[in-house]
Amino acid sequence: MKVSIKNMVCCRCIAVVRQVFEKMDVATVRVQLGEVELEEELSSVQTSYLRNWLSEKGFELLDDRKMVLVERVKTLIIEIIHGADSIDLTLKLSYLIQQKLSIDYNYISSLFSNIEGITIEQYLILQRIERAKEFLEYDELTLSEIAHKLGYSSVQYLSTQFKKATGFSPSHYKKIKENSRKPLDQL
Template identity: 85%
Template sequence: MHIKPVSVQLGEVELEEDLSDMQMNDLRNWLSENGFELLDDRKMVLVERVKNLIIEIIHGADRIDLTIKLSYLIQQKLSIDYNYVSSLFSNIEGITIEQYIILQRIERAKEFLEYNELTLSEIAYKLGYSSVQYLSTQFKKATGFTPSHFKNIKENARRPLDQL
């Protein structure tokens, strides 16, 4: 399409020059055909930036820094009032930022459980939970299973190669 990006990051592309209406329409169609969506509404873009930041924090770090509240971090990184972002996020996504953070933390916990390389205490620590019990409570609330039961289900779902 002869569109030259300056930078490409998770959920964001910065272009060398503005696109004409025709180019924008062609890009929108191409993205749609390939399972993507062009977000050119400023509010939607802001919500996507919040989601990407949360994913980066939770899935990218070895351990969440408990001394910094994620609400403060979001406000600082995006240079926008947290109350506004929180209200906008809830209206667009149908859940609060806090609920989204919990869902991301639980997904990360599932990954750790599936890899089976860390104890539950280590997982709780890495994800910034104050205790294993708190992680277990949130995990069960979100998935319907305790972390231990989830881990056992995953192990029981797989069959050793010599038993195939």
């Protein structure tokens, strides 16, 4: 049995969710971003406890198939941006989504926009900008390296999107060290 969980965005989220299942004494086969595979079906009482415990930790148990699909797209985008070393960011996003989820991109794009209120591409840009902010705050990479790492064709393209999203150029953001990063689950 698989259960889908909203707001799992990092390795710490996986650890917290794993602890919730251990606390419930429910055996898991696999815990990954947005999804937990269980050895057995949950009873209605267990599902109720799970829903409450996840809510206390800032997560949400997803029951609706469409919400699960949208969450899978969000999880995939987070994996693309944060695991960029292993994924070719020059590939079109629509192609990556279709390949990974085996679902028609036009359908998923329309569904995503209706549920989230923004397009998949806008969500990708928000994720890229948050990752760029992270790189800028660490001050370990040049702007050119950041642009390359995030799949931008040029520093200028990164700078244009960054300024549009934040109101600052990347170099200005780096200078003022304004910590305006957002948690990934709130994008």
